[in-house]
Amino acid sequence: MKLRVDQLEGQLKKQLAPVYIISGDEPFQVSQCCDQVRQYARAAGFSERHVYHVENNFDWGDFLATANSLSLFAEKQILEIRMPSGKPGDAGSKAFMEYTSHLSPDNLLLLITDRLDSTQQKAKWFQPLEKVGNFVAIWPVESAQLPTWLGQRLHSDGYRATPEALSLVAERVEGNLLAASQELEKLKLLAKDQTIDEETVRNSVADSARYDVYQLIDTALAGNTRQCIRILGVLKGEGLEPPIILWALAREVRLLSQLSRSLSRGLALDLAIDQSAKAMGFNAFLLKRRKGLLNKAITRHSERDFRAMLNASGNVDRCIKGIEKGNVWDQLLSLTLYLSGLPPMAVIR
CATH class of the missing domain: 1.20.272.10 (Zinc Finger, Delta Prime; domain 3)
Known part of the structure; x- marks a missing residue:
């Protein structure tokens, strides 16, 4: 199932899927989505975490061995695969297909990649994973959308900001969402009555x-x-x-x-x-x-x-x-x- 970034948490609250594919070139949003998956997985008893970095000569057999090694009393585990290229190769494709054909309720696969194009989304390895799990495609926040994005983040934390303040923050961070997030955290400390106005932003030492x-x-x-x-x-x-x-x-x-x-x-x-x-x-x-x-x-x-x-x-x-x-x-x-x-x-x- 394909999900937008803002749909992920709602899906996680309903039921954990066995597979999550987080794909995109915007590091901050990718990190936030992965943190959400890990948070809900830990709350559901997935206390172990194994991280794999797919590079040249990566051993896919090691990944499959871990996935299949659980005993009756073993802990639930997150299998986190970081594959920036989005290209697992023949061995990786076979490993993913084998993994999806023998899903275990004690495993949760978190696959993290750079942006996957339409051709990669039609690959033999990708489709079985998406069929049993969720695919979150992350797109950069455009400049025109950034004030709205900033306002939504503040609103979710119980703050509000004037349009002028949001536009000024957007101008300063110039599309860098990590910088934007850090700026908002500092502004919240300066806010009066949970409100951030243009003066608050201009007085922020973050500038x-x-x-x-x-x-x-x-x-x-x-x-x-x-x-x-x-x-x-x-x-x-x-x-x-x-x-x-x-x-x-x-x-x-x-x-x-x-x-x-x-x-x-x-x-x-x-x-x-x-x-x-x-x-x-x-x-x-x-x-x-x-x-x-x-x-x-x-x-x-x-x-x-x-x-x-x-x-x-x-x-x-x-x-x-x-x-x-x-x-x-x-x-x-x-x-x-x-x-x-x-x-x-x-x-x-």
């Missing part, structure tokens, strides 16, 4: 942190490596979460990569910005105000450099999620300095 994130990006584009080190140190000291910084860096690198490709095809920078803004959901007017900085970074780097930075962003993301080992802040620093013009350090190769 300084948000400004520094974007100051970090512009400083890197300008090539000021010394200032990059200082700003990143401030962000770390203030307790800003690494995913927010990574989101901002990766978003900028994807934009620069696309602009670089457009310029290599002979487009003028203004036209390239217009096309990239439309394709990626940026505000073209605001981008053109930063045209000088963008041009500096594009001139300084090759398309190959930007691809390397995107690969490095993926490495940092896996480190944040615990899939790979490494110091997240060291990797963020290396990525930032690479963008600012320094050669890539070994830590992000």
Whole structure:
């Protein structure tokens, strides 16, 4: 059964399904949905949890052995498979089909993937899982929808906000739902009589942190490596979460990569910005105000450099999620300095 994000909790309250597929490219909503499934599963007695990361040479036999290893007095268990690619391969497809043909009430399968396209949703491995479980496809919250999303989250916690306040928060977080959620938590502490107005938002100290994130990006584009080190140190000291910084860096690198490709095809920078803004959901007017900085970074780097930075962003993301080992802040620093013009350090190769 296909569910929207806002339908998931209602379904969980009625009855746990044996399989949940959480799919999407918006990390915050994916995390929230997975937390909901785990919460209701634990309340239903699923006290054990086994987590599998599907990479090259993943042992699907280990997953099936765990699924089939329960004895009469064993604990119920959550089998959590993190498969970003959405491609289990032949061995994984067979494992999923075998799993669904011998479902146990003591197992709950939680499959987490990046966004699955229509072809993947028609795959032989996917259809048996969806038939016995629930599929939650998560789409990014569009800019125009973000104030409504913010208002719904506040309302569910017993707060209300004026339209002006919601629009201002939406403008500040620029589509980053993790940053939005953290901003709302801080605003709730400042709210008077459970109400958040525009003045409350403007007085929020969270704005300084948000400004520094974007100051970090512009400083890197300008090539000021010394200032990059200082700003990143401030962000770390203030307790800003690494995913927010990574989101901002990766978003900028994807934009620069696309602009670089457009310029290599002979487009003028203004036209390239217009096309990239439309394709990626940026505000073209605001981008053109930063045209000088963008041009500096594009001139300084090759398309190959930007691809390397995107690969490095993926490495940092896996480190944040615990899939790979490494110091997240060291990797963020290396990525930032690479963008600012320094050669890539070994830590992000």
